[in-house]
Amino acid sequence: GEVDMAIVIVPAPHVPVVLADCAAKGVKAAQIISSGFAEQSCAGGRDLQAEIAAIAAASGMLVLGPNSEGFANLQARLAPTFSPVIDHDGALDPPAGSTSRRVAVIAQSGGVGFSFLDQGRPKGLAFSHVVTTGNEACVETFDLVEWMVDADEADVFILFLENVKTAETFRRAAAKALAAGKPIIVVKVGQSEAGQRAALSHTAALAGADGAYRAMFAHYGLIPAETPSQAVDLAAGFAFMGDFSPTGTATAIFTASGGAGGWMADSAAAAGLSVPVLDAATRAAIDQHLPSYGASDNPVDATAQAIHHLGYAGLIDLLRDAPGIDSIIAVASARLPGRIEQDRPALQRVRAATSKPVFFWSYTLPHPSAVEVLTSCGFPLFTDPLNCARAARALADYGARRAAFTAPPAVAPAPVPADWPATGPMPEYRAQAWLRDHGLPVAAGHLVTDAAAAVSAAQALGGPVAMKVQAADFAHKSDYGLVLLGRAGDAEVAAGYDQLMARAAAAGATDVDGVLVQAMAAPGVELLIGVHRDATFGPMLTVGPGGVMAELLGGGVTLPLPVGADDLTTLLAGPAVAPLLAGFRGQPAADLAALTRLLVDLAALVAAHGDHIAELDLNPVIAHGDGVTIVDALIVTGPAPE
Amino acid sequence: GEVDMAIVIVPAPHVPVVLADCAAKGVKAAQIISSGFAEQSCAGGRDLQAEIAAIAAASGMLVLGPNSEGFANLQARLAPTFSPVIDHDGALDPPAGSTSRRVAVIAQSGGVGFSFLDQGRPKGLAFSHVVTTGNEACVETFDLVEWMVDADEADVFILFLENVKTAETFRRAAAKALAAGKPIIVVKVGQSEAGQRAALSHTAALAGADGAYRAMFAHYGLIPAETPSQAVDLAAGFAFMGDFSPTGTATAIFTASGGAGGWMADSAAAAGLSVPVLDAATRAAIDQHLPSYGASDNPVDATAQAIHHLGYAGLIDLLRDAPGIDSIIAVASARLPGRIEQDRPALQRVRAATSKPVFFWSYTLPHPSAVEVLTSCGFPLFTDPLNCARAARALADYGARRAAFTAPPAVAPAPVPADWPATGPMPEYRAQAWLRDHGLPVAAGHLVTDAAAAVSAAQALGGPVAMKVQAADFAHKSDYGLVLLGRAGDAEVAAGYDQLMARAAAAGATDVDGVLVQAMAAPGVELLIGVHRDATFGPMLTVGPGGVMAELLGGGVTLPLPVGADDLTTLLAGPAVAPLLAGFRGQPAADLAALTRLLVDLAALVAAHGDHIAELDLNPVIAHGDGVTIVDALIVTGPAPE
Known part of the structure; x- marks a missing residue:
């Protein structure tokens, strides 16, 4: 009969044969659990992996892995994996009161990938998939993102990424996800390793370790996370509050505990949120309910007394139309679920009524029942104040990036200029000429090959000049004293020419094209x-x-x-x-x-x-x-x- | 009979009378739970609190609060508090397998203070006290630190601090704690509020929001924490590994999962640890146990296979004498406790044998039994890679600060110079003269009151000069064009004098002492x-x-x-x-x-x-x-x- 998927767990050297058999049989998909491929330092593993990739390409069979821990499609209740996280049937069910937005995990590390499931379920996250992609010989992380976006299989992504294999796939999938409003939270590892390698060029060093990844993520609106709890908490923020797209970063905080409110205000500031004083009308409405030791400026120190009287829902009601406020943070104590359970109908009502995202932080360890009430009413509950504030900030940033994103302009490749070297630096006067020819505002200058011509060039430019030796093998001229600045008058310029040529000879330059005499630029x-x-x-x-x-x-x-x-x-x-x-x-x-x-x-x-x-x-x-x-x-x- | 302690919960206006009665009876200590004192915005509360402070001072009675949630002395099994955290008798027992070093929590917020108990117990922390100090009318946070250090009542502190009431108490207690090797982890809130107020002076702005607190903490070796989990994890690092005082920040990481190892390497770099390649001998010893897809450089990708073979203890054995390495981070999967439970005797042995601190991070959600095994063997287990790395870094920093700390030198106050204004800026020439008189290297200069004298002064100084209007009400001279730089030659200097005086008049300066003619300093x-x-x-x-x-x-x-x-x-x-x-x-x-x-x-x-x-x-x-x-x-x- 027909085979939908093969699971390959034979030793590495036998995998290509098994895979070829699958292809011959017309199997649609295969996942390779076996290790011993490109993750090895020896060449043999890389060759085996190339064989796999070739079989997959030739047959059109989808191949996951090798070196994968398998996957779980929780919606289809399909989990071909040896992960201990899928240890009983209930592990595939969404937790009680979970969000309707589904979180997909795609990870290049098996153990890490499945751990997000363990960490997200107690926070009310409903997962659609966990896919561990291993070495990605065929199916890549962003192939999966693209498919899940196209097929509407997931709403929020958590990625664990060591590298991107195909830049074009990344660009296409990330742009689709952004357009669809399906945020991607990404843990990118290997940054410190990249940092060790980063001194390749001055600009690369300035861009920083892993700068290209960070730039791509920022451009396509991916949300970086550094720790497991950050990733899960950011996902929770989007899963519960993704129906809002705030346009600003001003937040209103209310709290039963002054100390915890101060902590949240600091966390909000650290996450780049502002905590402005509330408007007079909102304050007046709140003040009616506060005892003498409360405060309505922002954070609103509602005191335990007002919280008891109004409930969290009542406070949200007072704040949800405050002008100039983009989000609300409720600082709660969810250790005892009673008060929150009582409030369930009011919380449901206010969730439907609010036009602003609301984030709860419990400064005490929350009771599971309190989590269930809040999440089933549609609110995320955080245990980390900084992650809570980061989630609010990420929602605002994501909305802004979605609104601003435009696809990169199409570019027609231009032919290489004939005088460019195949590889290596070119003398500056040629670089300058090329830029100038394309309309860029380069300082005026002339290449000269004797002192008299230098003097004429300086006279033509007028005012003091810079003088720079032009030699392909001395791209970083100033390190060798091959640049003179602010030379004025014929005598200084002529002497400068001779001085530079002498220095160039002393430095061992063999390929000197001359001296670039350049007008000194105005300050700025x-x-x-x-x-x-x-x-x-x-x-x-x-x-x-x-x-x-x-x-x-x-x-x-x-x-x-x-x-x-x-x-x-x-x-x-x-x-x-x-x-x-x-x-x-x-x-x-x-x-x-x-x-x-x-x-x-x-x-x-x-x-x-x-x-x-x-x-x-x-x-x-x-x-x-x-x-x-x-x-x-x-x-x-x-x-x-x- | 004799009364050791009174618990006062009457309404605020009645508290002074009750407290006076206690004092008359000779009660040794009182804690005031009642609110309605200085935390209120109205004057009445502050007056009531002053009455309390006066009664305490006059009688010598120790008074905790007001506005306190009470305290728990877990060693004495005494917990006069209404905190729901102390909800059953077992809440006072240390958790199974907990550290022998005891953690004391002292918090200016009740709810926050007790929440550390909830959060630390599952990580194997044994708490000695939780004290919530409320408004600190009498007993302050650092009074309690000092007492607990002197009486050896605790080994590690977690503080939740809105402010320090008495600087001298802070200095004394912090110095004693540092000398005793009892680290203080501090969550300081109100930083963003301080930031809003910070533009008081240029230097204060440069020092930054809450800069004085951060400077004091750094000076006395206090360890700042930003989130609840950071505070608890840092405390765990010290509670479990406080017997080590590493002298450097080089760490060796080993891992069963390459991806998780990369994550930890990034976290280590982010926390300021270095992850150097291991020496050849250590690598050779490790390589014997690794399959072809493992790596021994650092992080050591031991693979699941070598971990299964050697156990975590075996890997620690291979690393614990590596030269140039100050700490070890074990990246583990503690979701299934079996392998770790088997390893208990080996872990106990290696804990006694290691000369380096060892920190475990589990990239999967750990099983409580695995936590119990590791903590009872004396190892902390973290669930956050960044907090794990921060704990390793904090141990090194704390050791370095302890070694370097010297008590501030004694200073005899000097009399105020007679010509200083009582308050406000003084003209610069006087500030300069005072500094010069005390041997500081101020640029040479002369105060002049006419153009001719300016010319003479410039001649005496030689070279170009700076010229600055001297007027007490124009301290920030350059904002009003009252400074000229690089004036050279008699004509420029004379014209400069007239120009400055005209500008001073135009700016409305009424109290001009003259112009300071000052030598231009050499560059640098x-x-x-x-x-x-x-x-x-x-x-x-x-x-x-x-x-x-x-x-x-x-x-x-x-x-x-x-x-x-x-x-x-x-x-x-x-x-x-x-x-x-x-x-x-x-x-x-x-x-x-x-x-x-x-x-x-x-x-x-x-x-x-x-x-x-x-x-x-x-x-x-x-x-x-x-x-x-x-x-x-x-x-x-x-x-x-x-």
Whole structure:
């Protein structure tokens, strides 16, 4: 008869034969539990895995694994896995009072994947799937995301990710999930390892360890989590409150305990929420119910007395129409379920009535019955104040990203310029000329090959000049004293030329094209604008502090290329860059329009040449009060670093 | 007969009478559960609380509260509290397999305080006390810390703190606890509120929200926690591993799951631990036991196979003498207790044998029996990888702080200089003169009152000069254009004088003493060195980036005054300041000896005048390759801000 799925648990060397038999039989899907493939350090394992991939590709059979712990489709009550989490039949049932939105877990680690089930069930999460993908020889994490989004099989994702195998699959699936409003919470491991490798290029270092992943996640609205409880709590926030899409980050906190309310206010601030004083009408309505030792400013210290009188639902009623407030956080003690159980009808009613998301934090260890009442009324209950605040913040950020997201513009690849080296840095004057030819605002300059020509060039430029030796093997010129700044007058310029050539000879430069004589730029804000090519995701644009500040301030923001103009505008307005541009200590604010134009043009240009640029560093770009100037340009051609 | 303790639960207005009766009867201690005192916004409550404090002070009776939820002395099996956590007799028993080190909770919030008991017991923590101190009219949090340290009533503290009432009690108790090796984990709330108020002075703003508390905690080795689980997990780290005092932060991780091992490696990096590759001998010993798909570099991916073969104890044996490793993190799956239960004797043996602290993280939800085995063998088991790594890091930091701590030097208060204003800023030339008179390296300068004198002063100084209007009501001169820089030559200086006086008149300055003509300092690293007086803890010294960098970089390190020279040396070598001083882009490294001398002299001087300086800003101090120069000095006299 027909076979839907084969489960392969034979030793690794026998797997290809078994899989080929399955393919011949017309089996639709196979999962390979066996280990001993690409996760081994020896070559044999990688070869075996390639054989599997080839069989899957040739036959069209879906293959999960190898080195997978299996999966559970809880909706279909199908669980071909040896995970001890699926230890009894009830393990597949949703917990009492659970959310109607379903959480899917997709994990590249078996044990970790199934553990989310154990951790989410007591919080009222209903899981649709747990899939452990192992080595992903065929089916990848984002293949599964895409399928579950397309088929509406899940509403919220928790991913445990060591790497993305195929960038295009990631882009397609992540864009679909965002469009469908199905948030993806992602635990990405291997960041510290990536950090150890990160000193590959200046821009890559500025982008930071795992910077390309973080940039991709931010761009597609994925929500990073660092710990198991963060992942589960963020999922709970979306699973219970995903019907709201708040447009801001102002929260109203009410509490029975002043101390716990202060703790939540700090947590809210740490998560980037604001806790503004409430409006007078809302305060007046609340004040009617407070004893003398309560407070209605925000946090609302309702006191145990008002909570007893009004119930949590009554407090939510008083706050749910407060102007300028985007979310409500209820600080509760859920250790004794009695008061909350009494409140069940009122909580159901207020859940239907509220136009704002509501998050509960219990500062005491909650009773399971209290969890059941709250979750079945549609409210998440957190035991960690910071995770509670993070969930509220993530909901706001996700809504904002959904609204702002635009698909990357299409880019036609451009031919490689004829004079580019196959790989390695090119002399700066050629990099500058290429940028200038494409309309970018590079400082004026001339390549000269003797002192007299240097003097003429400086006269033509007018004012003091910078002088830089041009040699392909000395891309980082200033480390060797091969740059002179602020040379003025014929004598200084001529002497400068001779001095630079002598230094170049002393440094052992063999391939000197001459000296670039360049106009000194007017002062302004110094930025680094750079591109590095990530091995998985391709070219990445980073903007951060430039010049001397680059090393001290670090930081910067990274975006994947190609990118639309809106995202570049948002980047310049964001907290990492905007303070640099605002002007301080009497400096004028940077010319935002000119800077935006530069970024848009550069992004389009680099995206078109993305396969041939390994690194591009413009450092500094000086943003004046009027206009911008690219002062220094390094382009390294060739393939992406591995 | 004799009464040891009275529990007062009458309405607030009647409390003073009852308390006076107790005092008359010779009752030794009273706790006041009643609310309605200083926690109210009206004056009546504060007056009632003052009456209570007076009765306690006059009689010598110990009074806990008011507005307390009571306390539990679990060792004495005494629990006069209405907390629902003490809901049955067994609630006072230590959990099975609990640590021998006892954890005391002292909390200014009742509900929060007792909740730590609920949260710590399942992790094997044995509690000695939970004390909820309410409004602290008489007995304060650090009175209790001091008593418990002196009487050896507890070994590890968890504090929930809204504020410190008496700084001297804090200093004394914290120093005693540190000396005794009894770590204090502290949740300090109200930080975001403090942040809203923080713009009181430039230095206070640089020190940051709640900066004085954070500085005091760092100085006395208190360990901050942000969430309930962090507090409990940090306490568990110390309770179980407090017999070790690692001297470094290098950790060895072993794991049965590669994915979970990567997660822990990232968590370790995030917590500031290093995960170095193991030495060859240790790797060779481990490699003997690993299958081909294992890895011994670090994290040690032992695989489920080697864990099954060796047990967790066997892996610890292989790592416990590894050179260059300060702690061990075992990444385990404790969902099924069987393997761990079998291992009990081996775990007991290796706990006695190891010379390094060992921390377990279970990436699956642990079975209570597994927790019991591990904790009764003396190992903490964490469910959060970041908290696990933080606990390992906190142990190392605590040991380092204990070794480095020196009591603050004694300081004899100095008389207030006769020419200081009672309150408010003084003109800079006077601030500069005072600092110069006490041996500090202030830039040379002269106060002049006409243009001719300005020219003479500039000639005497030689080279270009800075010129600054001196008026007490214009302390922040540069905001009004009352500073000119780099004036050179008689004509520029004379014109500058007239220009400044015109601007001062235009700005409405009424109290102009003249113009300070000051030598321009040589270039170098610009630092801000400032002092602000905290309302609770007195003068605080902050060192951070200066000049233009102050606003952009922010940051800086804050230390309480008085302070010893060792702590100042450590400050300059620390991560917040050292990178500024190292020299970059061809600048020479800062003269550390001269900078240290300046800090030591300034700290002593300010400590002696601490009661009269509200704020002192030296911004910038320029650290040259040889020597340092104070370029700008602002002193504001008067009482500390409330």
